[in-house]
Amino acid sequence: MKTTILILAANPQGTSALALMSEIRHISEGLKRSLHRDSFNLEQRVAVRPGDLQIALRETKPRIVHFCGHGTGEQGLVLENDAGQSQCVSTEALASLFGLIGNWVECVILNACFSEVQAKAIVEQVNYVIGMRQAILDRSAIAFTTGFYEALGSGDSIERAYHFGCNRIQLEIPHSLTSRKGTVVEAGKPEIIDEHQIPVFLEKALLTPFQPILNSHSIDREATPMQNNINLIGSSNTNLTGSGTINTYSAPNNVERNQVINNNNDSSRKMEINGNIGGDFNASGQALNFGEMEISGTVTNTIEQPEKAETPEAPQLAELLKQLQAAIETNPDLSEEDKEVALEQVKVLAEAGQNPQAGGLQKASKTAMKIIKGTLVGLPTATKLIEQCNQLLPAIAGLLGLA
Template sequence: MKKIVILASNPQGTSRLRLDKEVREIYEGLQRSQWRKHFDIESRWAVRPRDIHRVLLDIRPQIVHFCGHGEGDAGLVLENNVGELQFVGTEALSGLFKLFADSVECVILNACYSQKQADVITQHINYVIGMNQAVQDPVAIDFAVGFYDGLGSGLTIKQAFEIGLAAIQPNSSISTRKLIPEHSWENETDSEAQSHFMPILRTKAGLGEYTDPANYIGTVWTQIIPELSNANKRHLITIKWASLEGFWQWQQTRVIPEGGLLLCYQKRNKDVFPRTTIVSPLSEIYEDGVVSISNATKVINGHLEEPATAFREEINSKWQEIKY
């Protein structure tokens, strides 16, 4: 299950935006999508700077979507405690997302001139989408709807980004997501107005194969550290894995040595975190009749950088599709 949180802010004294329409369209698009059961979406309104870290702590989302005004170097426009505008700067945003880099996979900044924030946040987050120019309100909504329609159809972030670009329709509305529009759009043609706006997808430096999410395969692992009384005994290990193609399970018995067991296997970017691991001792094998593992036994799921200790074993087969 991927968690999506939408952060909306339109303070007093700033031009009115149809953020309610954007959120509604995203909700409806995901609800009608083929993979709706794989997404859980929540929204927060009138967002203040403190609300960002609170929602990241409480929800632990994989996708964070901001919609509202942007001011380039000044940052994103949020609210203070009385509803007036308050900027949150680029470095502050980058430092915050650095703390949640293990859970947040993608950040969407659907606001004017937010490419500046995207360029910095991508030091810590794999995928960040920002806007390189002032963006008209209806066009920003078109992009968001296309992007989430793509995700809801099982596409990768990169593929969904392309769908979002294709969904953009020319619109001559004068409402932009810049705090104070520099000029009116009224005298421009549709093609000229659209040329001011281009969503930019930034990927984290050093991702390498991650830049093609459809093809990426990387190593992930589950580390099992037994309590001493259960060491060197056989256990039934079950790893359950959710992907956009369905639900999968690996289940076998293994002897867990005293130093721990490290099970390594593969992940594609379209596979969904988190996975669950269940470890049960086989009481019929035990001379002491143990029927459960105490809280001292640890199960740790991770990816990319493997622990240096524990007995390592590759899992290359025997994944079975399961139905719920």
């Protein structure tokens, strides 16, 4: 079972601009580069309003919640109202909310200035909370995020990932920016806090038991290709590549059909799979090209949901979204990074298609449209994708009630 990470982002009108999409992209890329990238599912909600919190948390049931935006200390975290203006959510309300869902949320990251206040309240309900002691540079917030998720995706614990995040700030941010006056702890004696010391790690006094984030059957992608015999017992349609000898045996009818791949030099690298194995595997047991198409498959599955909705426009909306997805995936001018960002927004549009009249989803859809258009900036005007988006996006907006 995959570990779901829910990203909540808000940058209301009238507040200082934050590089939220850059931070989200760094989270995605950090996980994508990591050893166990296929063990994580990334969900995101942008332009978040207070009422969206419960909906997003119930829909995704995340193991990790990551908030990126503004914090105000005692007044709470800054979200948006229906007009896109600032609306604070109090510390008490946040602690109460996480008290209701602490049985499935293990870690909360508040990547917002002065969020230590909220972190101290939430950690009474959630095992681990990371907050910020004071204002933090945009660059530092992104550096911390990158180091944290790369480490988490490589199999490190949440606490160890926190330390990797702090160290990434030290590595990437020039020293001239990393030491500044912080909170006054005594009259006339301001505490000097280095930038990498701003994130604070808190742990609940009595931890709620959770299964390890990475399941024990996760495949070691750094395993040395096997030079030993590989025995396959039973029938299989699997293609195996790599050096070594492959011996195949037919199991008697009264014997349960198992496929066993065993590295004889290391008994810990043994994989047993009941039934037939489908797809291509290399000799270390790694599925070929499995992770590359995951985002595409997730988008396709999400599109199929509005297609089944009992509304007249549902089939047409699903078809337009499929066309948009295909146009993005096949365009040679978009970078892989921009493709991933754009496809995530197609997923947001598909989710909105399941309930087009929901106010929160409509706002998310508008933001998704803007982000997709933003990925086209810099492409030649004659690019086919621009022409396709100019046709598809207005039609999709109309079906979602955004026109």
